[in-house]
Amino acid sequence: MNSASTHFVPTSRVGIYEPLHQFGMWGETFKNNIGNGGSMNTPNHILIPNNQKLDNTNLSEDTSHGTPHMFDQEASTSRHPDKIQRRLAQNREAARKSRLRKKAYVQQLETSRLKLIQLEQELDRARQQGFYVGNGIDTSSLGFSETMNPGIAAFEMEYGHWIEEQNKQICELRTVLHGHVTDVELRSQVENAMKHYFELFRMKSAAAKADVFFVMSGMWRTSAERFFLWIGGFRPSDLLKVLLPHFDVMTDQQVLDVCNLRQSCQQAEDALSQGMEKLQHTLAECVARGGLGEGNYIPQVNSAMERLEALVSFVNQADHLRHETLQQMHRILTTRQAARGLLALGEYFQRLRALSSSWATRHREPT
Amino acid sequence: MDKVVRMSSEKGVVIFSKSSCCMSYAVQVLFQDLGVHPTVHEIDKDPDCREIEKALMRLGCSTPVPAVFVGGKLVGSTNEVMSMHLSGSLVPLVKPFQANLC
Numbered sequence: 266m267n268s269a270s271t272h273f274v275p276t277s278r279v280g281i282y283e284p285l286h287q288f289g290m291w292g293e294t295f296k297n298n299i300g301n302g303g304s305m306n307t308p309n310h311i312l313i314p315n316n317q318k319l320d321n322t323n324l325s326e327d328t329s330h331g332t333p334h335m336f337d338q339e340a341s342t343s344r345h346p347d348k349i350q351r352r353l354a355q356n357r358e359a360a361r362k363s364r365l366r367k368k369a370y371v372q373q374l375e376t377s378r379l380k381l382i383q384l385e386q387e388l389d390r391a392r393q394q395g396f397y398v399g400n401g402i403d404t405s406s407l408g409f410s411e412t413m414n415p416g417i418a419a420f421e422m423e424y425g426h427w428i429e430e431q432n433k434q435i436c437e438l439r440t441v442l443h444g445h446v447t448d449v450e451l452r453s454q455v456e457n458a459m460k461h462y463f464e465l466f467r468m469k470s471a472a473a474k475a476d477v478f479f480v481m482s483g484m485w486r487t488s489a490e491r492f493f494l495w496i497g498g499f500r501p502s503d504l505l506k507v508l509l510p511h512f513d514v515m516t517d518q519q520v521l522d523v524c525n526l527r528q529s530c531q532q533a534e535d536a537l538s539q540g541m542e543k544l545q546h547t548l549a550e551c552v553a554r555g556g557l558g559e560g561n562y563i564p565q566v567n568s569a570m571e572r573l574e575a576l577v578s579f580v581n582q583a584d585h586l587r588h589e590t591l592q593q594m595h596r597i598l599t600t601r602q603a604a605r606g607l608l609a610l611g612e613y614f615q616r617l618r619a620l621s622s623s624w625a626t627r628h629r630e631p632t
Numbered sequence: 633m634d635k636v637v638r639m640s641s642e643k644g645v646v647i648f649s650k651s652s653c654c655m656s657y658a659v660q661v662l663f664q665d666l667g668v669h670p671t672v673h674e675i676d677k678d679p680d681c682r683e684i685e686k687a688l689m690r691l692g693c694s695t696p697v698p699a700v701f702v703g704g705k706l707v708g709s710t711n712e713v714m715s716m717h718l719s720g721s722l723v724p725l726v727k728p729f730q731a732n733l734c
Contacts, residue, residue, distance in 0.1 A: 522720075529718050532665050540658025547654065575654050582655065582710055589718045 416475025423468050424485055427461070434458055435611040442604055452600045458607040462591055466584040469497065473580045477573070480580055487621030490614070496537065496583035501590035502530035504610065511609040513602050522597045526590065533586055541579055548572050633687035635680060640701040644729040645670035648688060648699040651677065655710055656698035662713065666723060667730040670700075702726060 434457060441454055473480045483491040483498075493499055505527045515523070551569045555562070595603055640646050645663050649656030651674045663670045675684045675697065685696040693699045693709055700707040702725050707713060716722040 525720055526718060529720065532662060533714050533717055535665065536658045536662035539661045540654045543657050544654040547652065572652075578655055578710075582658075582714065585711055586714060586718070589715050593718050 414476050414479070417472060417479050420468055420472035420475070420479075421485060424465075427465055427468070430461060431611060432615070434461060435608060435615065438604055438608040438611065442601075442608060448600050451604050455595070455600055455603045455607060458604075458611070459591060459595060463588060466588055469584055470581055473497070473577050477576045477580055481576065487618045488624065489617045489621040493617075495534070496541065497580045498583060498587060500530075500534055501587050502527050502534055504613075505530065505590070505594075507613060508606055508609050511605070512598070513605055515598075515602070519597055519602075523594070526593050526597070530586065530590055537579060537582060537586070544572070544575055544579070633683055636684055636687040636691070639673055640706070641704040642671055644668065644703070645726060646701040647672045648684070648697055648701075649674050650697045653697050659698045659700060659710055659713055662717065663726070666726055668726050669731055702729070 434454075438454055438458065441451060469480055472485075479485070480497045483494040486494075490499075493503065495503075505523065509523060509527075548569060551572055552562075552565055554565050554568075594606060598606060636648075639648075645668050647656060647660055647663070647670045649660065649672050656672075660670055660672055675681045678684060688696045688699045691699075691706055693706070694711070695709050698709055698713075700709070700713055707716065707725075713722065716725070
């Protein structure tokens, strides 16, 4: 009798042997023919190459019986149809699992794609509102990315949140001023708005310690805001000039006080500006000391480093000026006037940011 | 420190400064804008620079320079001077010492 060898047909080759179950039927016929030296059936020819490609793991039962014989295929089919069936079932199961995995993967891809679209929309919205979106994503920037400095990366993130909170407060002020609210409620809004600006100065001070050039450059602000840049921010006297016509009726004393404040601001700003000029001259002198062209300049660079520390104190002093201007306006004005002033100031900045955004996208508009 | 007391008690506006300090220069410019000619002591040119610095700090200055005295009394450093000016209290303080420009 034929040896009980089991030759399993690998799944991928099932297609060729589609009517495999027919071998079971034919197995009987072949067996009969073998003994009679009957002619080889076509399926035998097809089977021969298959025998050579058998998966080794399926041959565990064959080794003791020597090399597989082509007739053994039919023999095993006829003797172990259930083994074939089981293997087929396993293959079907494996194929099913593979399809499920692929489906899951595609679903994951779809979800990620949707999330990406969402993020892009958020970015666009933020840009429209005039936020400066750093981290090198903003194509309208000069490719300026300070994210290598953790202090600056933290500041940029905090500033993004600061702007969000600022916009919220401006909306609240607008609502509150159009309604009928008590002075107490108004006062708390004013206090919050003031505290919010003071918070910005605190953030800037920390950022200046991390990288004073970054704060001085105003790259964390939008382009139109940067146009008005003076030592890391706005000139307080300029802002007073912009806001003065927008206050409610003021008493003569108030008008006088605000004008005096504006003049004091201007004088203080001039003094700081001249101090900055002196710093520039001394720095330039320091860097250029010794023979320019000699090629070694480490001592000059080192001494210039010491000079640059003074820049931090100028940024801090300029913010101190902005802080004091806010305080004085708060002192001079009534609560309602202060609320209106803060609203006007906030919206002025919003308009500048919107201008920056419009300017940045002007070339994209079809004309 | 006697030297500091003597120097700070000089008439008018006295500013302790350093030749390299640009913030001290800014404060000086501010007083000049207000019509005052402050007396400026550049302590880095003084042999007793270290002691003067310590004395100024002990008197309550956050930084040794600039340290501003008006009429012998300590006003403070840049912060104090700027705050006073914006609140309108600096001009009355230095009024007696303003040079008559006409």
